Structure formats: C-alpha cells, structure tokens
C-alpha cells in the first residue's frame with residue numbers, strides 16, 4: 686500500500702540519506718555526485734518538511750517544496766528532490782508524489798511552480814505528461830560524475846490563475 690504524507694525530515698534522516706545516496710548512484714541530477722557519504726546526505730536533509738512516500742510502511746520516495754521568500758513572489762515555489770528508490774520505481778510513485786506536491790502547494794497558496802531537470806532523463810518526459818511547460822534549456826548547467834557537462838530543462842506549471 687502506498688501512502689504519501691508530510692513528514693519532518695528529522696524523523697527519517699537515515700532513510701532519507703539512503704534515498705539521496707541511491708539517487709546519486711543512479712546518475713540522477715540531484716545536486717550531489719557519487720560517492721556521497723551518509724553524513725553529508727544526513728546533513729542535507731536536516732530541518733525540512735517534505736512529502737514522503739511510504740510503500741508498505743517503508744520510506745521509498747520524497748519531494749520537497751522550496752517556497753519563494755521574495756515579497757514579490759508569494760505565489761511561487763520550486764519543486765525539488767523528487768526521488769524514488771531504484772527498487773521502487775516504475776510503480777506510479779513519482780507521479781503520485783508530483784500530484785501530492787501540487788495539492789500541498791495549493792494549500793499554501795502557491796500557484797506557480799517551477800523545477801528543472803537534466804535533459805534526456807526519464808523525469809523530463811514525465812513532467813511533460815503531467816502538464817508542465819518547458820520554459821527553456823540551459824546548456825552545460827551541471828556536471829555528471831564522469832565530468833561531462835549536461836543540459837538542464839526548466840519547467841513551470843500554473844496551478845490556478847490569481
């Protein structure tokens with residue numbers, strides 16, 4: 686059974702660290718490169734409130750909303766760290782997390798969401814299918830573990846017009 690709920694990261698630091706390390710090892714463009722130590726991964730997660738996906742009670746996925754703090758952007762947030770454990774992928778958990786993060790954003794009055802992802806990744810086509818609009822491509826935005834530059838696609842989604 687899949688459950689998606691809001692969690693304080695401090696209650697799940699070890700599981701979240703394992704999730705981040707698994708994603709880094711899978712070659713995902715998530716800001717970190719392998720090898721990623723457990724300590725660094727734990728430090729990253731401290732002090733946040735995120736959505737966790739639990740499959741039969743086990744944490745297997747996450748997504749985070751970074752609320753824009755600027756006074757002229759109270760309607761905006763960035764979706765970050767959409768992660769699903771490799772062993773749990775392909776079962777609709779990523780899609781369910783994205784639907785849930787939209788609901789959460791709306792609850793918070795955030796109606797314009799942005800995100801970016803590595804060009805060519807599975808996530809890119811998933812976002813298009815979920816109704817996200819491409820704003821553009823930034824070439825050579827990140828480096829891979831092999832040291833090559835990779836392009837990033839920036840997406841946005843308007844949940845409702847103010």
Ligand SMILES: CC(C)(COP(=O)(O)OP(=O)(O)OC[C@H]1O[C@@H](n2cnc3c(N)ncnc32)[C@H](O)[C@@H]1OP(=O)(O)O)[C@@H](O)C(=O)NCCC(=O)NCCS
Nearest residue numbers: 713767768769774775776777778779780801802808811814
């Ligand atoms: C992107 C990610 C979160 C998707 O998680 P997931 O739970 O496997 O996603 P889902 O099972 O909901 O599948 C999403 C879509 O991808 C498709 N898909 C899933 N696995 C696939 C595979 N191996 N090959 C082709 N398509 C696949 C599904 O059919 C689904 O398509 P749909 O939207 O038309 O239904 C996951 O691959 C991941 O954690 N990747 C590493 C981290 C990352 O790249 N995050 C995004 C960075 S912004």
